[in-house]
Amino acid sequence: TLHGVPRLGLSSKFGPLVKKYRLAEKLSQENLAEKAELHPTYIGLLERGQRVPGIDVADRIAKALGMKLSVLIEEAERGS
Secondary structure, three states: EOEEEEEOHHHHHHHHHHHHHHHHHHOOOOHHHHHOOOOOOHHHHHHHHOOOOOOOHHHHHHHOOOOHHHHHHHHHHOOO
16 A cells, blocks of 8 residues: 555456466466476465566466466456
């Protein structure tokens, strides 16, 4: 938060989108982490908005979900 106002930028929307698509693909956090070569704890923190991935990690997550990073970013920009 900045002066008590919650941050609602792209980074705050990315984690929930990852969770949405992970569940749609019927993947556990562990499955997604393995496919993206990340630690399962990181996926959980990301989905809860406690971590913000760098662009390369975000791209690995998108690819592990079978999609392009640009699709996830576009959806985050739309506020879905």
